[in-house]
Amino acid sequence: MFTNMRPAPPGPLRPIPLDDAASIGDFRRYPGCRLVLTCAMCGWQKPYDPERVIARLHELKSGGHATRLGDIARRVAWPCPGCHRLKWRGGLAWPAGLTAADSKRLAARYRN
Numbered sequence: 001m002f003t004n005m006r007p008a009p010p011g012p013l014r015p016i017p018l019d020d021a022a023s024i025g026d027f028r029r030y031p032g033c034r035l036v037l038t039c040a041m042c043g044w045q046k047p048y049d050p051e052r053v054i055a056r057l058h059e060l061k062s063g064g065h066a067t068r069l070g071d072i073a074r075r076v077a078w079p080c081p082g083c084h085r086l087k088w089r090g091g092l093a094w095p096a097g098l099t100a101a102d103s104k105r106l107a108a109r110y111r112n
């Protein structure tokens with residue numbers, strides 16, 4: 001899964017500290033954040049739009065908002081482009097260039 005999904009724009013990411021029990025649905029508490037897959041071996045990262053990932057989980061009937069970030073990372077079947085190994089970590093992070101206004105606008109949208 002995930003291979004045919006359009007990634008979010010590239011740029012430095014600021015990780016959001018979360019514990020292992022965090023689920024992808026938690027993204028709504030951090031408006032504008034991205035789901036980030038990080039290679040545990042070399043640190044290569046790829047951001048995704050969490051709403052699209054949740055939609056994909058629903059499509060595959062394999063999860064949804066309650067799916068843990070760690071479970072999502074374990075399901076990734078493609079090796080890291082940086083080191084060609086297969087050991088991903090899942091997390092949430094702020095994308096580069098996200099402004100306070102963007103975050104506020106998105107927060108309003110999630111409430112509706």
Ligand SMILES: [Zn+2]
Binds near residue numbers: 041042043044083085
């Ligand atoms: Zn790697």
